[in-house]
Amino acid sequence: MDLDFVRVHAGRPVAELTRRDVVRALLAVPSGVALVALPDLRRAMERAGNPLTPPFWESARTALGAIESGNATVGDVQRWLESTGTEPLLLTRTMFVWPEEDERGPVAEEMFHRLVAHLERRVAAGEVDPDALALGDETARASYEEIQERWLGTPLPDGRVPRDAVSDEQDEELSAAWHEEEAFALGELRRIMAELPETERPEEALRAASTRLRELMTAPGYPGNVLRACAGYEGGPLPADDEELWLTVAAGIAGPISDLPEEDDIAEAFADLEEELSSEDSVLAALCAIDHADWLAVVAALARRGPGVLASPERIARLIAESEDIDVRMDEPEDLESAEALFGSVTPLWACLGIVDRSEVLTPLGHWGLPRALERAWTETG
Template sequence: MDLDFVCVHAGRPASGLTRRDVARALLAVPSGVALVALPDLRRALMAAGNPLSPPFWESAKATLGAIESGVATVGDVQRWMESTGTEPLLLTRGFFVWPEEDERGPVGREMFARLVAYLEERVTAGEIDPDALARGDEAARERYTGIQESWLSSPLPDGRVPVDAVSEEQDEELVAAWDEEEAFALSELRRILAELPAPERPVRELRAAAARLREVLTRPGYPGNVLRACAGYEGEPLPADDEELWLSVTAGIAGPISDLPEENDRLEVFSDLDHELSHEDAVLAALCAIHHADWLAAVAALARRGPGVLASPERIARLIAESEDIDVDLDEPEDLEAAETLFSSVTPLWACLGIVDRTEVLTPLGRWGLPKALERAWSHSSDG
């Protein structure tokens, strides 16, 4: 490692290198190599007329030494990078977090580069003191934090607010990834169902289950409020058709459409971070936490085995782990326990719909309707 390496790594001539440029280059090689190269690199930069400062070199030696001895934490290294004066804070006071470097989209990369350039201007103007940051001066750190917070929340000349622009791009990426995962799960579900004989529609069971469901949905509290939220039926008339009603509610369990109504007392609970979630909120949170792959593995396994198979949370977790249709990583006991816990919120709702009986055994109605409902839940984005 030498000065040429640093210049190439930073994409700048030696005279224009910043503390951040040098720090990033030092971290790009093994710490032992960087420590050995440090004295020569310092001399070379002095000869190039860009000596940086003694506090920077001292902090570099201390940080690289801690890395080499195995006592430096990720946070220690990040804070050292930030003490260069031009490294954006990983976490701001407003809880904004930059995406990892290899996970930033075009907007994220642009805004990050803009902030680095802005911080370089502030260092040149004397508004940021990297030497004070390197010495751990808390007042300097506070000013450094405030400068970044202000820039992130202020409109650029084109009107974009950096923190909003980056967050919106992340949201779009998450939605795109979710849609892609859902489309794949839907195609796999349809492939699996095409290999199985179509079950007969259980007319009497469906009629009876729909009648019970209509009663449940009119009652206050659990489970009616959760099932209404799952299907998005708050304040709307229920479908007259039994099959439409039953399938929409069953599909909503795999993909809840709305949250519980926001009432004043519930808002007060959410504002209290130490307060535990209500049972209904915990159930909805569990439903939303189940991955597409887990739903696919569970429903496919139940469809293959047919009525009479045990569909308890414990059994469903095992069926997912042993899935013939999709590779789900549930190798560790804690993974199985987590899946069992999530599906503990599902099976009581299935019982309300007649999908499982009182002993948590799959019914003919469940075998007929579960695959249809899952396909319905995943078809809204791909089929329009």
Template sequence: MDLDFICVHAGRPASELTRRDVARALLSVPSGVALVALADLRRAMLAAGNPLSAAFWESARTTLGAIESGSATIGDVQRWLEATGTEPLLLTRSFFVWPEEDERGPVAGEMFGRLVAHLEELVAAGEIDPDALARGDEAARKAYEDLQEEWLSGPLPDGRVPGLVVSDEQDEELFAAWDEEEAFALDELRRILAELPDPVRPEAELRAACARLREVLTGPGYPGNVLRACAGYGDGPLPAGDEELWLAVAAGIAGPVSDLPEDDDTVDEFADVESELSAEDSALASLCAIHHADWLAAVAALARRGPGVLASPERIARLIAESDDIDVDMDEPEDLEATEALFGAVTPLWESLGVVDRSGILTPLGHWGLPRALERAWSSTDALGD
């Protein structure tokens, strides 16, 4: 490792290298190699007219030594890199997080580069003191954090707010990945169902289940409030048709359309991040946490086995683990337990719809309706996250 390596790594001549450039290059090679090269690099930088500072070189030796000995944490290394004065904070006080370098989209890449350039200007102007940061000066660190918070939340000359546009890009990427996964799962579901006989709609069961369901949905508390949120009904009227009502609610369990109303939440309760979730919020969170692949495996297995099969959370977790329809790795007991816990929020809601009976046995109504409901959920663009 030599000065030429650092220049190539940073894409700059030696006279323009910053502390961040050197630190990133040092971290790109084994710590032992970097430690051995440190003295020669310091002399080469001095000869190039860009000596940096004694505080930087001492901090580099300390950090690399800690890495080599195995005593440095990831946080220690990140903190040292940020102490160069031109490294954007990985996590700000407002909980803004930059994407990893290889995961940044065009907007995040542009904004990250703009912030680095902005910080370099502030270092050159003397508004950021990298040596104070390297010494662990708390006041210097706070000022450094404040500068970055201000830049992220303030508008650029073109009106864009860096923190917002980066977050928007990340959201768009997340939604695109979600849509792609959902489309694939829908295609697989339709392929599987095309190979199975189409169950006859159980008219009497559907009519009786919807009569009970209407009472549940218009009643107070759980499970009616969760089911209304799943279907996105809010305070509006319920559909007149039984099939439309049943499928909308059943589909909502696999793809919740809205959240629970927050009319009863106080400001203090909303701001208390350490407070426990209510049973209703916990149930809805579990529904949203179930992956498309797990829904696909569970419903496909139940569709193949038909009425009378046990559909308890434990059995569903096992069906998913044994499924040939998805590529799943659930070899550890913890994986089964996690899946079982998530579907523990599903089966009580299924019972309210008559999908399963009180013993957790799949009914003819559930056998007929579950595949249709899942197809409806994945064919809709109204689910949370879309």
């Protein structure tokens, strides 16, 4: 490693190299190599007329030494990089997080480089003191954080607010990935079901379950409020057709449509981040946390086994772990426990629909309806 390596890595002339450029280059090679090269690199920078400062070189020696000895944490390394004065904070005080470098979309990449250029101008203007940052000055750090917070929330000439532009791009990327995963899972579900015999609709069981469901969904509290939120029926009339009602609610359990309505006191409770979720909100959160692969594994396994199979949360976790339909590794006890906990919110709702009986055994209604409900959930959100 030498000065030419730093120049090429940074993509700018030696005279324009910043502390950030040097640190990024040092971090691009093994710490032992960087430590050995550090004295020669410092002399080469001095000869080139871009000497940087003693506090910077001392911070580099200390940081690289800690990395080489195994005493530096990821946070320590990030803090050293940020102390160059032109590295955007990975996490700001208002909890804005930059995507990892290899995960940034075009907008995030643009905004990141815009902020680097902004910080370089602030260093040149004397508003950011890299030496103070390198020495751990908390006042300098607070000022550095404030400059970045202000920039992230200030509209650019084209009207875009950097913070919002990056967040919107991430939301779009997550949504696209979610729909791609859902489309794949839907295709697999249809393939699996096409290989199985067609099941007849259990008319009497469906009618009885729908009658019970209408009673639950018009009653206050749990489980009616959760079932209404899952189906998106809050405040609206229920379908007259039993199958339509039943499948919509069952589909909503696999993909809740809305949240619980918030009253004033509930809204105030959510403003306090330390306030615990209500039991109903915890149920909805668990339903939303179950991914497509797990739903596919469970419903496919139950469809193959048929009525009479145990569908308790514990058994469901094992079905996921042993599934031949998804590629998943659940070797650790906590993996099974996590799946069991999530489906612990599902099976009581399934019982309300007659999908499982009181012993958590799959019923003929559940065998007929679960695949159809899951297909509906994924079709209507796709």
